[in-house]
Amino acid sequence: MPLSTKETADLYAQYLIGNYGRAPISIVKGQGSYVWDADGKKYLDLLPGLGVDGLGHCPPSVVEALRKQAGELLHIHNNYLMEGQGKLARALVKHLSGMGEAKAFFCNSGTEASEAAIKLARLWGKKNGGKWKIVSLENGFHGRTYGALTATGQPKLQAGTEPLLPGFIYVPINDTKALEQAFEDREICGFMAEPVQGEGGIFPCTKEFLTAASALCDLRGALLMYDEVQAGMGRTGDMFAYQTVGAPAPDILWLAKALGGGFPIGAMLARPEVAEHMVPGTHGTTFGGNPLACAAGLAVIETVEKENLLAHVRAMGEHLGQGLHGLREKFPALVREVRRIGLMAALDLSVPGKPYLEKCRDEGLLINCTHDTVLRLLPAMNVSAAELDEGLRILEKALAQ
Ligand SMILES: Cc1ncc(COP(=O)(O)O)c(C=O)c1O
Incomplete structure (x- = not known):
């Protein structure tokens, strides 16, 4: 009862x-x-x-995939191979454009995916000129753990939990001048943004702004990073929001929410030459990308494709x-x-x-x-x-x- x-x-x-x-x-x-x-x-x-429920509540394809997987294998840790992770990574990479033979890392949530991206940017930056600072957007949202929270340019969400992570610089959305000023700092390893700010109140970045950000990243040797946790997985009418905005492809992109159709999963995708900086010991998770989560993710992508x-x-x-x-x-x-x-x-x-x-x-x-x-x-x-x-x-x- x-x-x-x-x-x-x-x-x-x-x-x-x-x-x-x-x-x-x-x-x-x-x-x-x-x-x-x-x-x-x-x-x-x-x-x-x-x-999260991008296909609505209890989508039959996801429920069925979870039932089937639950009868075979619930969990196995990341020191073994998992067929589902390989298949889900392949399915995601197929939908990317302009990111080369990108590689995936799976975790459990949007905030974890943001953390993975921040860590990868620093791992890359340390090897590329000793850079470590990150530019993010005012009014953005990237999650609640310390790296993700610091990247979240909203003082009201950070208040009382300081000290935050050092090395973050915030600029207003679509303000190219402010971005250029921020990039005067030569220790910047990455620029991160939601192509469409979701929690901030549905504010899309303009194509011009992200194009300028991409050019600045190229000029200064920094990574272009998109948080597609809320806007990704088809919600904007393309699989990824940067494609709808018409923005340059990023070096790192991350997802969560609708990826699992109701089951928790996050993913970070990176160009191969960036991804290679995440070597054994630098990052990991116990639950991330477990067989259930990957079965759900695959069912979501297949449903988006099949049902057009x-x-x-x-x-x-x-x-x-x-x-x-x-x-x-x-x-x-x-x-x-x-x-x-x-x-x-x-x-x-x-x-x-x-x-x-x-x-x-x-x-x-x-x-x-x-x-x-x-x-x-x-x-x-x-x-x-x-x-x-x-x-x-x-x-x-x-x-x-
Ligand atoms: C753009 C974006 N990034 C990250 C997050 C954090 O995701 P989670 O709540 O799964 O940790 C959210 C959540 O709303 C989000 O909208």
Whole structure:
């Protein structure tokens, strides 16, 4: 017998650390773009798993792959060969463009993938002129452990946990002048950015900015590094967001969230001449890329390919964009701006978004609010036009109240 919402809430109050702002609903089941809470209420989830459930909840191909793998081998450590890692790395590399015969490292989360990238950049930099500093973007997000948190150019997320990692320099997104100034420092080994800032409120880097960053990296001998944890794996309408932006290919790129379709996995991919600096003993993980995680990742990629989801994301993105712009026209004083790329979308409000978020939830729609005023939507890549319309209707009702 499942617990009621109240019973689960009581367990949380007594036993869980309060580090999350939690909505008072207990989700017990999910299918596609819908979830059900412990009281049987159904919700349309247009932010499934905060980008993790990129194929919606419990995608049959991923569930089946996990069931099959669970019956064969759950875990084996990284000092043996694992067929799944080889196949998943090959499948990912096939979708990269301009990164040569890239090589993969698997871990368990986005923050771990960011850490791996930071370490690899330093390993490379020490051998290439003794460089070790990294330029990242203000308002970016790369995770919560110390390297990733330091790279995250948001003082409010770092406050109270100092001292941070030394050697990080922050510049505003799409500010080429500031980037040039930052590169005056000759100890820089890498520039890292989300091609589309997700947690920051859906702000795409411009092609021009990333092209300038690439040129500066070439000029000064530094690595171009993209965090595609949120924007990657098809969400922008290409397998990788840098391809949608039209930006130069990076030296290092990392993924997590939608890669596992709901199962935890992260991956870092690097050009071979960079990857070779991560030699035995320099980095590792016990769980990273275990057979279950790789089976899930492979099922995700195969599903994206078989169901032609990249084209679907582009079409549904347009559909969502039209609906959101319609809301901006209806509520010009309330909706300041619509930002969207593929199925990453934001309604930037002129007032705090939380009350609207709560109204949406009461009406059966799940989205989230970031940076106080930004309502964020990251629908599943296989969302239908009818589901998006249903969400837009609820949003409209909430905004009208
Ligand atoms: C761009 C980006 N990088 C890294 C992370 C951290 O990922 P995780 O929460 O899996 O550690 C996130 C999470 O939201 C993210 O959006």
